[in-house]
Amino acid sequence: xxxxxxxxxxxxxxxxxxxxxxxxxxxxxxxxxxxxxxxxxxxxxxxxxxxxxxxxxxxxxxxxxxxxxxxxxxxxxxxxxxxxxxxxxxxxxxxxxxxxxxxxxxxxxxxxxxxxxxxxxxxxxxxxxxxxxxxxxxxxxxxxxxxxxxxxxxxxxxxxxxxxxxxxxxxxxxxxxxxx
Numbered sequence: 001x002x003x004x005x006x007x008x009x010x011x012x013x014x015x016x017x018x019x020x021x022x023x024x025x026x027x028x029x030x031x032x033x034x035x036x037x038x039x040x041x042x043x044x045x046x047x048x049x050x051x052x053x054x055x056x057x058x059x060x061x062x063x064x065x066x067x068x069x070x071x072x073x074x075x076x077x078x079x080x081x082x083x084x085x086x087x088x089x090x091x092x093x094x095x096x097x098x099x100x101x102x103x104x105x106x107x108x109x110x111x112x113x114x115x116x117x118x119x120x121x122x123x124x125x126x127x128x129x130x131x132x133x134x135x136x137x138x139x140x141x142x143x144x145x146x147x148x149x150x151x152x153x154x155x156x157x158x159x160x161x162x163x164x165x166x167x168x169x170x171x172x173x174x175x176x177x178x179x180x
Contacts, residue, residue: 009061010070010087013125015117019080020072020087023061027073028054030082034106041104043143057085059092066090068130071102074118076109083109087122088135099126100136115149123153127173134173138166154179 009022023031032053038046047053064070071087086103101122103115126132137155139146147157147167154176155169 009064010072011125011129013072013121014077015121017077017112018083018114018117018121019075019077020118020121021075022070023057023073023085025054027082027085028057031057031073031085034084034104037107040107043140043146044104060089063090063092067099069099069125072118074103074105074114083114084118086115086118088126088130097138098136099132099134100138101126102137110145115146116152119149119153123171123176127176132173135171137169137171138164139169140166 010020012022013020028050032047032050034040035045035047035053035056036049041047045056047056061070067088067090069088071085071089073082074084074086075081076083084103084105086105087101089100089102091097091100101119103118105115105118123135126135137150138161139150141147141160150169153171155171156175158168158170160166161168
């Protein structure tokens with residue numbers, strides 16, 4: 001942290017299995033390997049190029065100065081290998097949806113609870129550290145794994161948003177405190 005100016009990037013967090021830290025330029029190749037994989041990203045944005053992943057990471061990180069939060073790069077704590085990205089964000093292209101939690105992980109670590117750890121860390125940051133009152137999320141109805149992660153974290157489905165072809169979810173600080 002710089003004196004008098006506040007932090008310039010999201011604070012590092014550790015979960016049971018993950019290190020969550022601000023994205024770095026060296027992360028782009030590993031994150032593009034995930035985000036450019038049409039199977040891994042079948043329910044969401046699939047990057048057409050390394051440059052597209054880099055631009056997307058930069059756009060989300062740039063919102064930190066306005067929002068006070070931004071997504072992390074997720075590394076396995078055991079070997080510090082980049083396995084994904086996610087956390088709190090305001091979509092740079094659709095800020096009107098408000099604060100959201102979003103994530104993507106390498107298929108090599110699916111089914112091990114890491115998305116749940118990442119979402120729980122993001123919610124603790126949102127409600128304990130930042131004092132936010134609400135966090136949203138979106139998931140395609142057929143993305144059963146993501147819907148399960150959101151349910152475990154205490155999110156409630158609000159409605160289906162036809163223009164996004166996604167279900168909208170939310171969790172309030174009050175609901176989160178009652179569940180944690």
